[in-house]
Amino acid sequence: MxxxxxxxxxxxxxxxxxxxxxxxxxxxxxxxxxxxxxxxxxxxxxxxxxxxxxxxxxxxxxxxxxxxxxxxxxxxxxxxxxxxxxxxxxxxxxxxxQDWVRATQSQFDPIRIRDDLWIVPSWHSAPNPDALNIILDPGLAFGTGSHPTTHLCLAWLADHVKPEHTILDYGCGSGILAIAAKKLGAVEVIGVDIDEQAILSSTYNAEQNQVDAKFYLPNQQPKAQFDEARFDLVVANILSSALSVLAPALANACKLGGEIALSGILKEQTAQVSAIYAEWFDMHPPVYMDSWVLLTGKKR
Known part of the structure; x- marks a missing residue:
């Protein structure tokens, strides 16, 4: 036909x-x-x-x-x-x-974040079996690793995660950042998203990658998670408007001396978002990829 x-x-x-x-x-x-x-x-x-x-x-x-x-x-x-x-x-x-499943799959190849970190669809073999390979198929929730904002956050996590770290991924989407953090050795990883589909997707993807990361809707997260500074690293890859509103909560979730990574920010929004978070963090120079920026800082 x-x-x-x-x-x-x-x-x-x-x-x-x-x-x-x-x-x-x-x-x-x-x-x-x-x-x-x-x-x-x-x-x-x-x-x-x-x-x-x-x-x-x-x-x-x-x-x-x-x-x-x-x-x-x-x-x-x-x-x-x-x-x-x-x-x-x-x-x-x-x-x-034609075989529409195969045709769709052919559009998605493994994504190199760096030589030792790849995002690999389940129907592909890992280009580098010795690398940290995150198995992730395109789905309903945002975050396959192809977007510059996700790429920037993944590369930052690869440079900063330590085995003793506790990590919050706010706006977890597909769970890709939380899964990467856990595979990089973090002792505890929590993902939060306002979209129930994102929680389901993240939980499924974590199971596929055989990692123990927990995911919650904001009103379902364990009591006092944001009431005390308990996370060594906080990462949020969401829109700049949401980052601006959530600044006090994300700052409260981060330990003194802990670090934050923010993306989903366009170049022209850099100064505004950075100024908001400078109330709690010593902000580092921004990192750019295409028209997007990663903002990071250390809590004082």
Whole structure:
């Protein structure tokens, strides 16, 4: 069996209309994509809590999937009648049936953090069997090691974790940082996230890696975990707005002389976030990767 992929160029004020209309006509699926994706003109549209809704891209491609026997001219004629839009530019492609699981897996290769630290999908062999290899498959929770913020935090942990350390991973997502900390030898690792799916994902991934890390929702964590400075290292890879709000709690969780690592911060947000945490920490020079930054400091 095969399918026909129909891609239609759309402006920001017509993309939703075209997408909805294609579904009414009989499309099996319809999605809106950035027409400039993977080019220098790619337009980020994500926002942070409290920001206005991000909207969609200015230049879009509406991609719809139909049965291969569909008559494209009939679809375009019906689309024009429904939307009132003329002269829409489009392309088509036949999508052959394939093993979609294998096709998806082929997009994810082992990720090198450094020579002795790798993130390895379960269907791959470890490129360096002697390295610290974290087994992690792409899932519903954020954090596969491919994003610069995760990469920065992993490299920092690899340089700082000691066997006697207790570690808090706030905003644990997939559990990747907590798992790495435990594999690096930390005596105790706690992960916290506001998303129940993240807790389930983290717990599963820890089991897959055969490490004993504990994960909690904020209202389920053991009593007084944030009421006393009990962690040698605190790491939080979340949005800068959340880092700003959580600063007192994360600072309270860190021991005197302990260290904190913060990511999920864009370059232009560096000074603001650093100034907030400077109330409790002697902040170190930021570390950059692409447009993202890692901020670290030692609690005084």
């Amino acid at each position: 095969a399918w026909l992929s129909l891609k239609i160029e759309a402006k920001d004020n017509t993309a939703d209309l075209i997408s909805d209309s294609l579904m009414d006509i009989g499309a099996l699926s319809a999605i809106i994509e950035d027409a400039n994706a993977e080019t220098p003109d790619e337009q980020p549209i994500f926002g942070e809590p409290g920001d206005p809704p991000p909207g969609i891209w200015q230049q879009n491609v509406v991609s719809a999937l139909f049965d291969e026997n569909i008559v494209v001219n009939d679809v375009m004629q019906s689309l024009g009648q429904i939307t009132g839009l003329d002269d829409l530019q489009y392309t088509t492609e036949i999508i052959e049936e």
